Amino acid sequence: MSQKPNKKNKHSEASSSHSMPYEEFQKLQITINEIDSWIEKSKSILGKSTAQLDAASEYLPKKKDSATALEQILDQHSTLQSSSLNDMKWALSFQPGNLLRIDTNITSVEELIEAAQKIRSLQKGTNGKDDCEEKKAVEMCSSPSSTSSASIYYQAAEYWLSALSRNPVVLIEDYKHCRTNLDNILKNMTPEPLCTIMQDSWDCPHPKFGTNWETFWNRSSDPNLNRLCTDSALSKLFLHCMRHDRDLYPDAQTVAGYYYDRARDELMEYFDTTPNCAIIEAIIDLSISCMVCKRYSKARLYMVLGYRKWLEMGADHDQFKNDIKMRKHYLYLRVALQFNDFITSYNSGGTCVVEYGDVDYREIISLNAILIKDIRNKKERLRFEREAINEAFSVCTVELAKLGSNITQLISSGESDKAILAKEIRLTRWFKDLPIEVCCLKGPHSLLKKKVNTLLRMQYEAQWIKIHKGILGRSDIDEYQHANSREQCIKSASIILELGEYFDAHFSWCIYNYYLLSVYVASTVFCMFALDKTIERQTCKTMLMRIMKILESASKQYEGMPDGMAQHLCEFLKSQDIHDDLECACNTYLKNKVLLKQLQEQPQPSLDINNDGLTALGFDDGLPILSFDTEPL
Known part of the structure; x- marks a missing residue:
């Protein structure tokens, strides 16, 4: 007696005839469709953000340049988001032996990292996060603290990115x-x-x-x-x-x-x-x-x-x-x-990519204290002590930078003066809790200890400036708090300048060790108060000229950010009619560098x-x- 064919079995056999590469192809096709869908969704998000910005525009300062700059930034952000995904090209083809070949336009490790990062972000669903960030940006733009005339006045003294852009990018x-x-x-x-x-x-x-x-x-x-x-x-x-x-x-x-x-x-x-x-x-x-x-x-x-x-x-x-x-x-x-x-x-x-977390970096210092007990060789012990000092400096610098980032977030989000000033307590505690490796300047490695101690003190004063510049950027502070914050900014900036001059006279420095960042923060204080057009303008001019001397010593060693800062400060002094034609960098070392470069300029030898x-x-x-x-x- 013949049996009827089992339709279910036939379907199972047909299904199993599809090879694994075909299933992978289907998965990849789904991923590509998700990418296209994400791009389409981003268009509606941008439309929504545009409407929100239009609604918030009445709170923004009526200044054409600022509005145009904001619009350009948003346009650039949206373009990068959509175009970066479109740049990921995939070519799929079947090969003999039931194999699937995937060709991409990825040619370097950077592109591979970026592609993996995009796929992960799609899997996690970044739309909600983007919505939240865009909403937060709109709220920051519409908050009174960030749109006041005091805030615009405070921003006029900032020039780091401008100075940085004066020197070419190295296409390494x-x-x-x-x-x-x-x-x-x-x-x-x-x-x-x-x-x-x-x-x-x-x-x-x-x-x-x-x-x-x-x-x-x-x-x-x-x-x-x-x-x-x-x-x-x-x-x-x-x-x-x-x-x-x-x-x-x-x-x-x-x-x-x-x-x-x-x-x-x-x-x-x-x-x-x-x-x-x-x-x-x-x-x-x-x-x-x-x-x-x-x-x-x-x-x-x-x-x-x-x-x-x-x-x-x-x-x-x-x-x-x-x-x-x-x-x-x-x-x-x-x-x-x-x-x-x-x-x-x-x-x-931009923003940081490494999460802060709750990792206690001071544990490194404690572990070093344990490890050094087992080192008997004198030379090895001295070398380990130097490493421990350098590591303690790095730990303390990261702690302070995290605190500074937290202060910036409070200011940007329009938190109360009380919340911002509360960071003074944490800042003071950080200074009091400095480990012995960086605060005890006697004994072996005293020169290295002085170096790292000076750098940390400069960074410490820079955080005081950050707190009180944030207060000065408010339009609703009383006269007492304004005077107090102004005094603290000038005091900390003067201390940074004195420490910077000492460090420059005794040690070598570069962008790696945060030295120039601290000098820059001090210079913004003198720029900010030079804009006041009060009797302090001449004092600010003198301080800025001293900063140029520090930049000059670095300029003799290498070209880069120090020259960019000096050029910007020169232009600032001219714009405020307090420029000194004899002492300014534009007529001293910067001018000499240009002339020397023209005389020595030769075509680069080909590799x-x-x-x-x-x-x-x-x-x-x-x-x-x-x-x-x-x-x-």
Whole structure:
């Protein structure tokens, strides 16, 4: 007796005939549809935001330039959101053997990071967050505290981004290591410049990995990963040395670009692997290289990747407390991430990408106190003490930067004067609780302690200015509070200037250690009160000229932000009719630099192209085997 065919079984067989790649194709098609849908949804959000801004426009100052600037920012934000998603192109095709081929336009690790970030944001549903942020932006624009004439007056003294834009961006990603003959570039280099380059980094207070020759060249037992770490670190080192002495090694930027590009290619192999400390160190160094070259979007991408890798390691949990060294290393990685994140966000005018969290960074200082007890060798003990001082500085700087960011948020959101002034208590407590590593200036390493202590005191006074500039930006404060905040701003700015002059006379500095940020904050106070056109204008002029002297000393070492600040201050003094033709930078060192540059300007030599039989050798084969006598104590 024949059996009827089972329709269900037939359907099951037909269904199983579809291969796994076909299912993957369907999933990818759904993802692409979701992206298109998200773009369409964003259009309605922008329309809604435009309507909200129109409603809030009556509260905004009737100033054409400001309104136009706000509109341009919103347009740029919306364009970036939609176009960045459209830039992700996918080409799908079936191959023999039931395989599915996916071709994309992703050609670098930065694009890969960005693509992964976009997909994750879509999966989490960022629409609600964007709505919230846009609503908050509208509320900030319509709040009386942010639209008062006092606020506009206060903003007139801010010029960081303007000064930063006066110097060109370095397209470090355009250097291609495969087309560069590094042998030709390094043939005349001796160990002495490299010793100085390393020493500058070791002596400069900022988070770093590999604080002596042995730990620098041996970062991982995996040879390929070790090469990634050293390449990324060398890129950062050569860019850093230019900020201390641009004449030390003329080809520093080319060498930095070579190692940056090579490290970027090497990182592709570790993008989706299990994270470890060495990978995160390399990512941090690459982000710093981008930040110094003003490639802020790329720096932020590396920062996001480094932070995600750190979270994947579980470093925010307690399971690492059994191994003191590893626990300290994990915590210090996050300190380095946040230290650089604050600088990048300040320079770019954007927000931080590393979450604050509730991690107690002071634990690093406590762990160092335990670890040093087991060190018997005197030389090793001295080296560890230096590292502990530098790490304590980084911890305290991040704590203060987090507090400063919180103050900025309170001011921007229109919180009450009482809420803002309450931060004075936390600020005072931070200063009283400074660890002995940075506040006791006697004993071994007294010079290093003075250096980091001076930097921290400058940053501390800058936060006092931030609090009281926020109060002065209000239109409804009484005369007593206005006078008190004004006095505090002038007092703190004067202290920063005195400390800055002392530091400039005794130590070398750069953008890495927050020194210039503190000097800038002090200069805005003198600019702000010079606008008052009172008897204090001449005093403010004198103070600004002293700041120009600090900028001049840096200008002799390297071109960059100090020159941009000096140029802006010169223009400001002219606009206020308090310019000094004899002493101003425009007629002294800036003028001389322009003339000297015109006399010495020569066409840049083209980079040699490798032939088939020519191998570009780097520090991997040459410099590490040289004998070095200089090493930090």
